[in-house]
Amino acid sequence: MNSFSEIAQSIKEYDKIIILRHTNPDPDALGSQRGLANAIKEAYPEKSVLLGGNNVEGLKWLSTMDEVSDDNFKDALVIVTDTANTERIDDDRYNNGKFLIKIDHHPNDDQYGDQLFVNTDASSSSEIIADLIAEVSDLKLTKNVAYYLYAGIVGDTGRFLYPATTQHTMNVAGEFLALGIDAKDINIKMNEITLAQAKLQGELFNRLKIDESGAAVAVIDQALIDKLNITREQANSVVSTPGRLHEVHAWLEAVEKDDGTFRMHLRSQGPIINELAKEHNGGGHPLASGADAKDLAEVEEMFQELIQIVNDYYKKGE
Ligand code: AMP
Numbered sequence: 001m002n003s004f005s006e007i008a009q010s011i012k013e014y015d016k017i018i019i020l021r022h023t024n025p026d027p028d029a030l031g032s033q034r035g036l037a038n039a040i041k042e043a044y045p046e047k048s049v050l051l052g053g054n055n056v057e058g059l060k061w062l063s064t065m066d067e068v069s070d071d072n073f074k075d076a077l078v079i080v081t082d083t084a085n086t087e088r089i090d091d092d093r094y095n096n097g098k099f100l101i102k103i104d105h106h107p108n109d110d111q112y113g114d115q116l117f118v119n120t121d122a123s124s125s126s127e128i129i130a131d132l133i134a135e136v137s138d139l140k141l142t143k144n145v146a147y148y149l150y151a152g153i154v155g156d157t158g159r160f161l162y163p164a165t166t167q168h169t170m171n172v173a174g175e176f177l178a179l180g181i182d183a184k185d186i187n188i189k190m191n192e193i194t195l196a197q198a199k200l201q202g203e204l205f206n207r208l209k210i211d212e213s214g215a216a217v218a219v220i221d222q223a224l225i226d227k228l229n230i231t232r233e234q235a236n237s238v239v240s241t242p243g244r245l246h247e248v249h250a251w252l253e254a255v256e257k258d259d260g261t262f263r264m265h266l267r268s269q270g271p272i273i274n275e276l277a278k279e280h281n282g283g284g285h286p287l288a289s290g291a292d293a294k295d296l297a298e299v300e301e302m303f304q305e306l307i308q309i310v311n312d313y314y315k316k317g318e
Helices: 004-013 027-043 125-135 143-156 167-178 183-191 195-207 222-228 232-236 274-279 296-315
Strands: 016-020 048-051 077-081 099-104 115-118 215-220 250-256 262-268 288-293
Touching: 004 077, 004 099, 004 115, 004 125, 016 027, 027 048, 027 077, 027 125, 027 143, 099 125, 125 143, 125 167, 143 167, 143 183, 195 215, 195 222, 195 232, 215 296, 222 250, 232 250, 232 262, 250 296, 262 274, 262 296, 274 288, 274 296, 288 296
Parallel strands: 016 048, 016 077, 077 099, 099 115, 215 250
Antiparallel strands: 250 262, 262 288
């Protein structure tokens, strides 16, 4: 683990900086990436700072990416935010720079990079970027930085709902508001769903299979995606919904991919589910993880494993 001042020193040393984040980015991935980029650009206007990765249609209002050529990587400092393992970095060339830094809040299973800073107690990677800026003198928290970090925190805390939300998270968000960011704009955009997504939520409740343990599973297959004419990102966006049900303690949402396999979203109110995700080619936080299932049989296998986890958790009285 490195200190914020060591990371700040590296940022100071490099003229070319490329900031990357994970594939299928969420607001925290994009917010931490752009918030950091803006802070560096404002502190060092002469540096070249590029944002790499694919654009996400539904989140273009928050951030769009730069064209990053192979040549841009030459002698560059590459910083990766919000990405636990190298396979999930949204640019295979992440190692083609001169120096690599990881900044993240997921469990540090893959300790990549020449320098790294990981804080699993932070609500989000955006909160860590705010902490970095607060501690090092060159970087400043401005409105143009805070806007993106706020979106990241709101996204990863489910609007300050999830247990990772701490007093510090609230203090940091309060500082953003004090700068006069347009929080209303972010909140409205992040709360908004399309009519098709609302219909999907209804379908999700209809399809949700709830075991008496409190484990639940719902499958969103290609036929439903086609019927509602939604993107896969929109399908992914309803994943937190079952958590509102009194009867549900931990749940799986299986979203069918083009190749017929399933992207698995795992969520929990208490039982730890990231070990289950790891067993199925995934990973993530103790209460929010992602994984893959090759077919419906593997989805069912994961559901049975989840039932076991939930039963064990409540039997132990945790
Ligand atoms: P998702 O269900 O895709 O929204 O992912 C939930 C959380 O788990 C997010 O914080 C992801 O970054 C993380 N996550 C998802 N898939 C993986 C993976 N394969 N490895 C590590 N972390 C993951």
